[in-house]
Amino acid sequence: MNFNPKAMQYGLSVFGLIWYLGLWTIGLLGCFAARRRYRSRTTPRTTLQSPGVSILRPLKGLDSNLYENLESTFKQDYPTFEILFSVADENDEALTVVQALVDRYPHVKATIVIGEEVVGVNPKVNNLIRPFRQAAHDILWVLDSGVLVDPGTLARSVDALTVSSHSQKTIGLVHHLPVAQIKETRLGSRLEAAFLNTNHAKMYIAINTLAVDSCVVGKSNLYRRSDVEKVNGSLIPVRKQVLQRESQQSKVYGLAAFGKYLAEDNMIAGAIWHELGLRHDLSCDVAKNIVGDMSFWDYVWRRVRWIRVRKRMVLAATLVEPFTESIVVSLIGGYSCGQLFGIPLWLFLPMHFVPWLFLDLDVYQSIAGNSPRGGELGTFLLAWCAREVLALPIWILAILGSEVAWRGRSYKVLRNGEASLSVYQGSSSGWRHFWRRTEPVYHQL
Incomplete structure (x- = not known):
């Protein structure tokens, strides 16, 4: 059989065009799903009989906007909840902020838990073990210290967790999309906001809309303690574990089982999905992630960290990641359209980037409630362009190490x-x- 370079070129062009159109389909799905979910909010169905919730906030040091972040949990419009603040060190500076809030809101049940219990290398899990055990309620809402939430977030999240939906699957975890809010103007902070509020949000919403597998960021998660206590992070369905006669005595179950992972949030979510067969739901609320004072290198190494973690967890998806970024996608689409339709690359690139940018701005508008305007728009566009250019070099840097x-x-x-x-x-x-x-x-x- 003779090699036919033209046939191969044609085949690559067709495959490239299919890939290009597929990425646009996913992007449009994320955009329209963001409009539907975040541009209007449902009215909570809470009553005095609504289940109680324990809010767990692990702390370490004085994070940016810490007082307002923690205060937002005291302001939740929900009948029955408690807050457990946990720190590993009794001299942690965050305790001063917590005590001021406890004094200001004496009607809210709040407990300070001091001292970690080391079950693995993950400091967040070590910090959560004691409040996880001491919580008065089965439903737990784990919130990072850098997150600020609206007063109705808890009520709508409990509705999503407990009220039956059209799906045949039971919901085991409710999570919230992280949305960046900037209080600092350094380059790293701008890059982080441009990433979280556009490309990350678009893909995160689209993947969770398709719901083919677990995809969760752990800045704000609501789940049942009783469910977490049944899983061990193996991602093997519980029934199959029993059939395989795995020794339960040799397995660690519950939160402690996830102390060996850096991305414990993703692993807990995956365990609830795969081991228990429960599904996830995105609330119509967001987790407002207050971006602190990030330098350029802070941003780079933050992205590198999570790419390296994902590389060990979902290698195939991590290897494909560069081919979902706008610059590489534009080159794939430009090559394919040039070969198949004779469209020159200089004409194709603006046809690609202009609508891609407007799509990202539309997602930004949906999740943040407003889009950059005036002088802020110019700053955002520069950060957006820099983020797109840096995506591939950062990915290469991350792939080369562990x-x-x-x-x-x-x-x-x-x-x-x-x-x-x-x-x-x-x-x-x-x-x-x-x-x-x-x-x-x-x-x-």
């Missing part, structure tokens, strides 16, 4: 997203990361 830095500690990401903690604790920011001569030593707990 070490990450998080909260002042260094970790090596292992198989399935597990991690080992580095004994060496040095700077992992900027180009110094490449020139560090001391080889770190890792160990697992």
